[in-house]
Amino acid sequence: xxxxxxxxxxxxxxxxxxxxxxxxxxxxxxxxxxxxxxxxxxxxxxxxxxxxxxxxxxxxxxxxxxxxxxxxxxxxxxxxxxxxxxxxxxxxxxxxxxxxxxxxxxxxxxxxxxxxxxxxxxxxxxxxxxxxxxxxxxx
Amino acid sequence: xxxxxxxxxxxxxxxxxxxxxxxxxxxxxxxxxxxxxxxxxxxxxxxxxxxxxxxxxxxxxxxxxxxxxxxxxxxxxxxxxxxxxxxxxxxxxxxxxxxxxxxxxxxxxxxxxxxxxxxxxxxxxxxxxxx
Numbered sequence: 659x660x661x662x663x664x665x666x667x668x669x670x671x672x673x674x675x676x677x678x679x680x681x682x683x684x685x686x687x688x689x690x691x692x693x694x695x696x697x698x699x700x701x702x703x704x705x706x707x708x709x710x711x712x713x714x715x716x717x718x719x720x721x722x723x724x725x726x727x728x729x730x731x732x733x734x735x736x737x738x739x740x741x742x743x744x745x746x747x748x749x750x751x752x753x754x755x756x757x758x759x760x761x762x763x764x765x766x767x768x769x770x771x772x773x774x775x776x777x778x779x780x781x782x783x784x785x786x787x788x789x790x791x792x793x794x795x796x797x
Numbered sequence: 798x799x800x801x802x803x804x805x806x807x808x809x810x811x812x813x814x815x816x817x818x819x820x821x822x823x824x825x826x827x828x829x830x831x832x833x834x835x836x837x838x839x840x841x842x843x844x845x846x847x848x849x850x851x852x853x854x855x856x857x858x859x860x861x862x863x864x865x866x867x868x869x870x871x872x873x874x875x876x877x878x879x880x881x882x883x884x885x886x887x888x889x890x891x892x893x894x895x896x897x898x899x900x901x902x903x904x905x906x907x908x909x910x911x912x913x914x915x916x917x918x919x920x921x922x923x924x925x926x927x928x
Contacts, residue, residue, distance in 0.1 A: 667900065
């Protein structure tokens, strides 16, 4: 028994200790992980916090707090990140900027382009041009 | 300012390059010869070749405190560097087959799942999947 304890590294024992303190509420974890998974598969739809909270039978402010507590960002921020990530994939494949914008759930090209540039440092068309010329080089 | 390089101290640059490319799947990006056989050696993720570079630096060989720090982290089992993966279990299986040694098997921790392996160059590395 004692030998076993000695084999456990400091890091492993810290993982156990911190998990017991911070991540012992399985029900809350289940709620936020399910919400995040729902966003992952429905990012192109209009997702309102109220709708997300109904799925998990909680109030919207409670869900907002929980999500932020466990993921470090709000559901809205997560949704935007997801949409930007997906739009990068589409643009790299050669899908047009306007089609990409609609496919990932943004309502106007103007707001999509501005947001994309803020997050990635490039406009969607600049990003696409770069990716496509890169693809050509490697293929 | 942009984040474009993270350093990983390694005991042997050639061995590190082989492990990080052949086993982990990174791609060599820069290899600039410096004095004394040292190299400015970087690798990038295959999926994000314009993303941040990992600098495989021979610091523990030339700067004693770096060696001391690396050894202390190793002794405590602490990974100082972490990579994101889509599926920790799948990556664990893949690396185990390639003979990689894990100190922490896939473990759920809140909204993430982690595992820790030995990079054979003096470091523990953590892989992480967001659940």
